[in-house]
Amino acid sequence: MTENDALNQLRQQLNALDAQLIPLLEQRLAVVQQVGNVKAAAGLPANDPQREQVIIERLAQQVTEKTFTPAMTQIYQGIFAAAKDMERVIIKQEEAK
Numbered sequence: 298m299t300e301n302d303a304l305n306q307l308r309q310q311l312n313a314l315d316a317q318l319i320p321l322l323e324q325r326l327a328v329v330q331q332v333g334n335v336k337a338a339a340g341l342p343a344n345d346p347q348r349e350q351v352i353i354e355r356l357a358q359q360v361t362e363k364t365f366t367p368a369m370t371q372i373y374q375g376i377f378a379a380a381k382d383m384e385r386v387i388i389k390q391e392e393a394k
């Protein structure tokens with residue numbers, strides 16, 4: 298197998314994994330949208346660092362390959378940032394009403 302074949306095969310594995318991840322991330326964003334609606338109604342801020350800390354600690358327990366923990370934490374920090382941006386849009390829309 299050439300190096301190019303190996304790269305293509307690995308990228309196909311990534312494509313298959315992404316095909317599983319994307320619908321799950323979409324489901325997560327749909328729940329985040331609902332959280333944004335609840336926070337907007339309750340006057341709560343998007344950012345909840347304590348809750349994020351709990352998620353980060355749980356993922357550190359769940360990750361079986363411990364050398365992946367920093368990368369996984371980084372991924373989740375990106376997820377939190379995107380979630381909070383979405384929530385802030387919802388909260389702002391509610392405040393403008």
Ligand SMILES: C=C(O[C@@H]1C=C(C(=O)O)C=C[C@H]1O)C(=O)O
Nearest residue numbers: 332343344345346348349377380
């Ligand atoms: C979704 C929430 O809002 C924010 C986003 C989080 C997330 O994406 O899991 C966690 C905490 C909050 O900073 C929440 O408060 O549960």
